[in-house]
Amino acid sequence: MQDQLFTYPDPDDPYPIPAFKRTAFLKPLITNPLIEVGDYTYYDDPEAPEAFEHKNVLYHYDFLGDHLIIGKFCALATGVTFIMNGANHDMRGISTYPFAIMGGSWGEGFDIDAFRQLSRGDTRLGNDIWMGRNARVMPGVTIGSGAIIGAEAVVASDVPDYAIVVGNPGRVIRRRFADDVVERLLALAWWDWPIEQITRHRQLIQGADVAALEAACQSFSSGEGA
Template sequence: MFDFTGDRLVIGKFCMIASGVEFVMNGANHLSDAVSAYPFAVFGGDWAEAMAGKAYPTKGDTRVGNDVWIGYRATIMPGVTIGDGAIIGACAVVTRDVPPYTIVGGNPARVIRPRFDAATTARLLALAWWHWPVEKITRHVALLTGDVDAFLAAAESEVRAGPTYPSTP
């Protein structure tokens, strides 16, 4: 609706974004410390100078981490960062940053619970499987959709063993 403000929407890899999800960007922000929040200047003409010497507030880029699930009709407000592995509940209104591997829901969105304990979350973040080559993801795909401890054991074991390369004839 308003002029582009230069903010960006950055979405990581392997994200699931349901239908009806909305990302509100900084162009929708308005003055809140003035007498009126109405955007007079966007209509030009005699009102073109209404914002002279003023600027609409900005909250920076909106970032969605990797392996994030955003539920049906969720709304993500400007400048929010959603951490890797987070789950956003259906119809949630996300007004604040969401930590990695955390489930949030409601309006405004609140933490429902972490997906894993802090140590497991740290291990998953260190592995950053979403940056692996597709062949490595394919080797682990059954574990990625299964038990977290089994996945971590296999992935960390492979890291300790070092990279494997296909043999050449």
Template sequence: MPAAGPDPLTPHPVPGHPRVGFLKAFVRQANIEVGDFSYYDDPEGPEAFVERCVLHHYDFMGDRLVIGRFCAIATGVTFIMNGANHAMTGFSTYPFNIFGHGWEEGFDWATIQAGFKGDTVIGNDVWIGHEATIMPGVTVGDGAVVAAKSVVAADVPPYAIVGGNPAKVVRQRFADEVVAELLSIRWWDWEIDRITRNLDAIRGADLEALRNAA
């Protein structure tokens, strides 16, 4: 009988490598959603992922960070959330109001809200490279790859490879018709025993085998 796969709540799923951690074991914030088996790799350990990697994320802003299943997040990846925004409706972007002592008087919250970009959404089976930065409100599609040190300021199509600052599409991983079928199959939503039985098809490049996986 084949193994059923690891427990997605295991803090350190790779024996002898405490730098790797399944994020579901560490993320407790209501405004962050993490899918099963998505992991963070950091030589200082994954325990402080939220504090080190998710910046300017304040409950009162109302935005969420959503990370799908089976994502690989490398050391130093940074998610910049909407709390980093400064008002840009006037002549100055300086946040006078946060320092108080009378500077908060007359501040209009709508000047900040005008710059909100919404939730940041990372799809399933996404690989984000070393020290990449994901800007507020970005959606990274299923199966995408973000190159190291990229700054992602716009949505990334499914199964695209992007790189640079600002990140641009370098190439699509597969032909359009293959991408469409992969998005229809959605293997990451299968039951774990089905995934385990069909690992050769999932990590291979045989679309017919993936179609017929049971």
């Protein structure tokens, strides 16, 4: 029996739907070396998805060096925003006003290294994350793979894998699957499969039969095909 011919989008082409350029793969559009985005992660914006790294990643200053790292196959709705560590003010003194950056003698004695130590670190998103419209992620947050972030949510603390977060402040309302199923899904890590196998088994990935997906993974891992 002849193998079926499968096709799939080019992750280096920013516009997978040429007639619908509001939806764009981010990886080929990113120029900032402090931002990393995995294959097939897209941002949807009717105005300019190309401006994502400037309009949606805020207070991201080179001198602080914090990274925004987004995995593969994430879906980011219009207005999703990442607040980076440059938004933070020093809270150790009486005033939080940023005197040092305003110039003149106000900058005397400013210790940039001490300020960097206040950083909350890199912001990291796993794979296969769906973020709703106008969701906002605060500095240094890690969002696990398979998570869903509701529209308008403000995420200020880490999110477990396959959790659903809503509200301001964002709170986990439930896990999408039982803990043992989450462990199996993370072990499968389907987003790291060769794209040919993802395409071949796309319906299983979209389905709800974890055992069938595991069987498919074992099949192509052993060289038996699909």
